[in-house]
Amino acid sequence: xxxxxxxxxxxxxxxxxxxxxxxxxxxxxxxxxxxxxxxxxxxxxxxxxxxxxxxxxxxxxxxxxxxxxxxxxxxxxxxxxxxxxxxxxxxxxxxxxxxxxxxxxxxxxxxxxxxxxxxxxxxxxxxxxxxxxxxxxxxxxxxxxxxxxxxxxxxxxxxxxxxxxxxxxxxxxxxxxxxxxxxxxxxxxxxxxxxxxxxxxxxxxxxxxxxxxxxxxxxxxxxxxxxxxxxxxxxxxxxxxxxxxxxx
Amino acid sequence: xxxxxxxxxxxxxxxxxxxxxxxxxxxxxxxxxxxxxxxxxxxxxxxxxxxxxxxxxxxxxxxxxxxxxxxxxxxxxxxxxxxxxxxxxxxxxxxxxxxxxxxxxxxxxxxxxxxxxxxxxxxxxxxxxxxxxxxxxxxxxxxxxxxxxxxxxxxxxxxxxxxxxxxxxxxxxxxxxxxxxxxxxxxxxxxxxxxxxxxxxxxxxxxxxxxxxxxxxxxxxxxxxxxxxxxxxxxxxxxxxxxxxxxx
DNA sequence: CGACGTATTGATTAGGCTCAAATCCTGTGG
DNA sequence: CCACAGGATTTGAGCCTAATCAATACGTCG
Numbered sequence: 001x002x003x004x005x006x007x008x009x010x011x012x013x014x015x016x017x018x019x020x021x022x023x024x025x026x027x028x029x030x031x032x033x034x035x036x037x038x039x040x041x042x043x044x045x046x047x048x049x050x051x052x053x054x055x056x057x058x059x060x061x062x063x064x065x066x067x068x069x070x071x072x073x074x075x076x077x078x079x080x081x082x083x084x085x086x087x088x089x090x091x092x093x094x095x096x097x098x099x100x101x102x103x104x105x106x107x108x109x110x111x112x113x114x115x116x117x118x119x120x121x122x123x124x125x126x127x128x129x130x131x132x133x134x135x136x137x138x139x140x141x142x143x144x145x146x147x148x149x150x151x152x153x154x155x156x157x158x159x160x161x162x163x164x165x166x167x168x169x170x171x172x173x174x175x176x177x178x179x180x181x182x183x184x185x186x187x188x189x190x191x192x193x194x195x196x197x198x199x200x201x202x203x204x205x206x207x208x209x210x211x212x213x214x215x216x217x218x219x220x221x222x223x224x225x226x227x228x229x230x231x232x233x234x235x236x237x238x239x240x241x242x243x244x245x246x247x248x
Numbered sequence: 249x250x251x252x253x254x255x256x257x258x259x260x261x262x263x264x265x266x267x268x269x270x271x272x273x274x275x276x277x278x279x280x281x282x283x284x285x286x287x288x289x290x291x292x293x294x295x296x297x298x299x300x301x302x303x304x305x306x307x308x309x310x311x312x313x314x315x316x317x318x319x320x321x322x323x324x325x326x327x328x329x330x331x332x333x334x335x336x337x338x339x340x341x342x343x344x345x346x347x348x349x350x351x352x353x354x355x356x357x358x359x360x361x362x363x364x365x366x367x368x369x370x371x372x373x374x375x376x377x378x379x380x381x382x383x384x385x386x387x388x389x390x391x392x393x394x395x396x397x398x399x400x401x402x403x404x405x406x407x408x409x410x411x412x413x414x415x416x417x418x419x420x421x422x423x424x425x426x427x428x429x430x431x432x433x434x435x436x437x438x439x440x441x442x443x444x445x446x447x448x449x450x451x452x453x454x455x456x457x458x459x460x461x462x463x464x465x466x467x468x469x470x471x472x473x474x475x476x477x478x479x480x481x482x483x484x485x486x487x488x489x490x491x492x493x494x495x496x
Numbered sequence: 497c498g499a500c501g502t503a504t505t506g507a508t509t510a511g512g513c514t515c516a517a518a519t520c521c522t523g524t525g526g
Numbered sequence: 527c528c529a530c531a532g533g534a535t536t537t538g539a540g541c542c543t544a545a546t547c548a549a550t551a552c553g554t555c556g
Contacts, residue, residue, distance in 0.1 A: 075396060078490030081404040085396035130378040137385045144388060147395040148323060148333035154402040155449025156329040193535060201403025206512055208536055242326030441503060454544055456504055
């Protein structure tokens with residue numbers, strides 16, 4: 001994939017110009033010079049749902065930005081029990097700096113497009129540019145917050161609250177139209193029922209039952225198994241199990 | 249608390265000389281100059297068990313290193329359900345850079361000694377010293393790995409496996425004598441049964457029952473409710489639910 | 497020794513799991 | 527366009543693990 005500089009936009013590689021991740025995610029931390037160097041070695045990929053991106057305990061020599069779609073991070077026990085430990089939405093960074101990979105599995109949950117670059121390039125730039133490491137620290141702190149939020153959900157919520165919390169989280173991440181004004185949302189679930197159950201520590205039967213319960217109660221509508229409409233976000237929030245004193 | 253330089257150890261503040269956290273944790277990233285500046289504004293505290301260090305949604309203007317003891321990080325739902333989302337052992341760093349605190353509560357689980365310094369000092373040093381931010385990133389990535397490990401435990405393990413996993417984690421963190429040779433361990437539980445249940449997403453009754461089960465099965469011995477002996481770590485590991493293909 | 501908090505043990509209940517069957521969507525080929 | 531195949535999802539019946547409610551034992555500290 002050839003990359004040349006665009007004369008009109010000083011120093012920004014053409015590959016990056018239309019990229020919605022350029023200002024967000026890690027790329028936003030890079031100056032034009034670094035961006036050019038990174039773009040030289042980066043390439044875009046389309047990934048089909050279900051394709052494994054990073055195998056458990058596999059050596060990883062590349063990082064990626066998620067440009068669209070959702071990537072699920074999973075961990076499993078030897079008898080097959082599985083837990084999704086994170087969902088990576090655009091424009092987030094995918095990879096684990098400084099370490100032989102931590103027994104995590106990454107798999108495309110939906111169709112995914114990635115911008116991939118060699119580990120070595122980023123590792124070198126990280127040493128040169130504190131701003132890059134700063135962004136990475138920020139993202140990691142966010143992921144830690146999210147992980148801890150889900151620990152509460154996994155450990156202390158009922159199955160109904162778990163499913164409601166999941167829908168709310170997806171709504172906030174996928175549907176850009178979720179604004180305080182309308183208080184409604186509408187989106188396609190990026191996960192199958194089985195994936196949702198692996199995310200919530202439930203079985204797919206239980207997930208299904210609680211979804212129908214929310215549907216019967218008029219909190220959500222479901223079309224074609226995947227498309228969800230939430231007329232009143234507040235009603236959904238009420239089923240999530242009160243968040244302690246503090247707002248999300 | 250006065251601090252002066254020690255003539256024999258070039259540039260290291262006396263306060264820091266005997267500190268076991270000086271080379272580990274964030275302090276290890278500081279050059280003598282920074283260490284001196286930090287030590288000038290830092291102070292040591294002893295905290296009683298049960299004392300709240302950081303309130304939910306409270307503004308935090310200081311960071312701390314945990315020098316001894318265990319700090320529990322909790323999140324709660326409004327109806328009182330609580331989940332421990334992390335345990336901070338020495339010599340780790342306590343605090344959340346760049347953010348109004350994320351609805352987390354920190355409380356001394358055991359007697360704790362802290363080395364506390366103003367947020368502003370660290371924030372400034374972080375801008376000056378990339379190495380400091382690097383350490384912080386590493387610690388945060390570790391905490392993220394741990395959080396994800398516990399998500400598997402919370403979501404997919406049975407109560408027996410949860411309790412066994414908890415004991416194993418404590419053994420590895422507390423008892424320095426856990427070596428592959430002897431394969432035995434011996435430690436005081438830093439948490440009450442109620443705390444353990446908040447950590448594992450169980451009730452204290454269930455925790456108690458599974459502890460007795462492990463005791464009856466000869467996997468552990470318990471004296472005075474708190475002191476635990478594990479004769480064979482491997483036997484304990486067997487009850488933790490197989491880790492998928494990869495070792496911890 | 498007595499009192500209080502912590503932990504254990506017991507009996508019962510209930511939420512979520514398992515196994516099993518029916519239904520719905522998607523996509524394919526005639 | 528319709529029929530069919532295959533997987534995903536929903537629904538149902540019964541069971542089991544962990545929660546709940548309740549009482550007893552233990553340990554610590556005055």
